[in-house]
Amino acid sequence: MERQDCFSPGQMRMVGVARKRAASLVSDYYRVAPREWLQMPYEVKTLRSLDSSEVTDAALAQTVCYSFKREVGLVVVKEGDLFRICLQDHRILRTAREAQLGLKTLLTYVLTHELVHVVRFGQRLQSIDLPEELRSHEERMVERTTRTILTQANSAPIF
Numbered sequence: 001m002e003r004q005d006c007f008s009p010g011q012m013r014m015v016g017v018a019r020k021r022a023a024s025l026v027s028d029y030y031r032v033a034p035r036e037w038l039q040m041p042y043e044v045k046t047l048r049s050l051d052s053s054e055v056t057d058a059a060l061a062q063t064v065c066y067s068f069k070r071e072v073g074l075v076v077v078k079e080g081d082l083f084r085i086c087l088q089d090h091r092i093l094r095t096a097r098e099a100q101l102g103l104k105t106l107l108t109y110v111l112t113h114e115l116v117h118v119v120r121f122g123q124r125l126q127s128i129d130l131p132e133e134l135r136s137h138e139e140r141m142v143e144r145t146t147r148t149i150l151t152q153a154n155s156a157p158i159f
């Protein structure tokens with residue numbers, strides 16, 4: 001991984017802004033109460049903190065599901081799924097450059113798309129182990145929802 005492939009500090013701040021915007025758009029769309037949204041088990045990581053298995057050249061981002069178990073002594077105090085949204089800085093930067101898109105617009109689009117996946121996983125509308133033949137259908141559903149959300153929010157879809 002080359003250093004220039006990763007977001008700069010200024011671009012990391014844009015990730016923060018886009019993340020907030022996407023979270024508010026998606027939680028409004030699915031009518032998730034703010035307190036409930038805070039319980040949503042997801043995190044957003046950028047290229048420099050990704051494991052090599054989480055890096056891909058095939059997408060702008062991917063969401064990976066991990067099971068976690070928190071134990072105190074011998075007692076399991078919490079267990080469940082954690083969704084890690086893995087932003088692919090190098091792909092996002094290249095796409096923004098090639099398509100001459102504002103980085104913030106592109107990040108908002110990417111994060112909205114991934115958060116729709118997270119909500120659907122969480123509500124069991126989408127299975128994490130979807131067979132290959134159903135995956136493209138699911139991808140189209142998520143893409144359609146993403147476009148609806150962004151159009152409603154008056155930021156026109158960008159692709």
Ligand SMILES: [Zn+2]
Pocket residue numbers: 113117139142
């Ligand atoms: Zn997707």
